[in-house]
Amino acid sequence: xxxxxxxxxxxxxxxxxxxxxxxxxxxxxxxxxxxxxxxxxxxxxxxxxxxxxxxxxxxxxxxxxxxxxxxxxxxxxxxxxxxxxxxxxxxxxxxxxxxxxxxxxxxxxxxxxxxxxxxxxxxx
Numbered sequence: 001x002x003x004x005x006x007x008x009x010x011x012x013x014x015x016x017x018x019x020x021x022x023x024x025x026x027x028x029x030x031x032x033x034x035x036x037x038x039x040x041x042x043x044x045x046x047x048x049x050x051x052x053x054x055x056x057x058x059x060x061x062x063x064x065x066x067x068x069x070x071x072x073x074x075x076x077x078x079x080x081x082x083x084x085x086x087x088x089x090x091x092x093x094x095x096x097x098x099x100x101x102x103x104x105x106x107x108x109x110x111x112x113x114x115x116x117x118x119x120x121x122x123x124x
């Protein structure tokens with residue numbers, strides 16, 4: 001009986017530690033936050049600029065969340081970043097303008113750089 005209790009306690013402790021580890025900030029969280037904002041901005045801007053990409057950038061965000069599998073506060077921050085990027089441009093641009101096209105190019109460049117840097121630093 002005591003042996004079973006120790007095994008259960010060990011499993012519960014390990015499980016709780018894993019949950020805390022997933023919620024703990026990763027060293028690249030700021031980059032993920034920025035990438036989330038960029039994806040949100042691109043989702044909106046590419047839509048108004050007639051690129052006919054549908055949900056491409058939203059799907060990219062979902063793939064990022066699925067790959068990172070954040071939980072709790074980390075997940076909420078990533079999603080809030082996407083929404084902030086989307087809403088910020090939605091409030092500024094109603095139609096595609098030359099400035100919106102420039103923003104798209106800059107965000108694609110920045111997102112590519114962040115992706116390359118993260119891959120170079122943290123990929124196994």
